[in-house]
Amino acid sequence: MVPDTAKSAPASALAVKPLSSVGAAEVEGIDLSQDLDPAEVAAVLAAIAGNPVLIFRNQRLSKDRQARFSGCFGELEGHIARLSDGRTFPTVHTLTNLGADGSLINMDVARLNWFWHTDKSYHAVPAFVTILHAVEVPPSGGDTQFSDARMAYDALTPGMKARIDGLRAVHDWVASRINSGTSPATAEQRRTRPPVSHPLVRTHPDTGRKSLYLGVHVSHIEGLPQAESAALLAELTDHIGQERFIYTHGWRKGDVVMWDNRCLLHRALPNYEIARHPRVLNRTVVVGTRPR
Numbered sequence: 001m002v003p004d005t006a007k008s009a010p011a012s013a014l015a016v017k018p019l020s021s022v023g024a025a026e027v028e029g030i031d032l033s034q035d036l037d038p039a040e041v042a043a044v045l046a047a048i049a050g051n052p053v054l055i056f057r058n059q060r061l062s063k064d065r066q067a068r069f070s071g072c073f074g075e076l077e078g079h080i081a082r083l084s085d086g087r088t089f090p091t092v093h094t095l096t097n098l099g100a101d102g103s104l105i106n107m108d109v110a111r112l113n114w115f116w117h118t119d120k121s122y123h124a125v126p127a128f129v130t131i132l133h134a135v136e137v138p139p140s141g142g143d144t145q146f147s148d149a150r151m152a153y154d155a156l157t158p159g160m161k162a163r164i165d166g167l168r169a170v171h172d173w174v175a176s177r178i179n180s181g182t183s184p185a186t187a188e189q190r191r192t193r194p195p196v197s198h199p200l201v202r203t204h205p206d207t208g209r210k211s212l213y214l215g216v217h218v219s220h221i222e223g224l225p226q227a228e229s230a231a232l233l234a235e236l237t238d239h240i241g242q243e244r245f246i247y248t249h250g251w252r253k254g255d256v257v258m259w260d261n262r263c264l265l266h267r268a269l270p271n272y273e274i275a276r277h278p279r280v281l282n283r284t285v286v287v288g289t290r291p292r
């Protein structure tokens with residue numbers, strides 16, 4: 001529990017404790033509800049460069065404070081969907097399974113998140129970090145999994161590395177809806193989100209490490225016959241789904257998890273009683289750079 005009077009600790013007090021070999025670490029010594037000074041922002045960026053999943057426990061963040069914290073790392077990005085009344089999503093939006101009356105909501109948007117993906121890869125300039133703050137969590141399950149796409153790339157055979165070198169994948173919101181079996185993209189989404197192509201092997205802009213860049217938003221690999229493209233994507237998706245590359249985050253109320261979409265894939269696990277227990281996470285996404 002964070003006392004009301006808690007203040008952010010100086011950056012030198014940040015303790016980064018690795019949780020797994022898969023680049024997840026718990027960060028202690030910082031209260032994200034307070035304004036961060038430049039040294040603290042730099043310390044968080046240094047931590048995420050070494051550990052692409054950062055976990056901050058026992059945080060209490062209003063949506064405004066989450067936006068303020070997230071905005072330290074760049075421009076915030078809205079959500080592609082529209083709210084049921086037609087308005088755009090605010091930059092801090094809520095992922096939930098239950099409505100205000102406690103009944104199960106339409107899980108169509110959430111269901112897409114059950115497949116491996118990297119946020120906003122259907123944009124020419126996809127996400128840098130995503131930040132989730134756990135407001136309500138089920139008593140068990142409702143986990144989020146992260147696959148370290150750098151480790152997955154490193155573990156490929158030399159033959160596979162040579163085969164995929166220079167290939168580009170097309171990421172497309174329309175395909176994403178089809179791949180996940182969720183409701184079709186709307187006319188507005190088709191108009192505003194044309195397909196984009198990204199390298200299948202991405203080089204991290206800060207660390208220079210290569211990683212696989214794919215997921216549910218991919219429609220096909222450019223220049224390959226459809227069957228070959230589908231088979232290669234299936235093989236690489238199986239590859240990144242191996243336990244040895246995965247960190248599974250079991251949520252606690254108050255957790256803030258911040259991850260680097262430029263070298264990870266993630267998915268939510270529907271491994272809880274969805275119609276019974278609330279799972280409420282506030283989400284912000286920070287715009288990144290064009291993949292190279």
Ligand code: SIN
Pocket residue numbers: 095113119130143144266267268269281
């Ligand atoms: C996401 O895919 O951005 C959300 C993941 C989750 O709900 O655990």
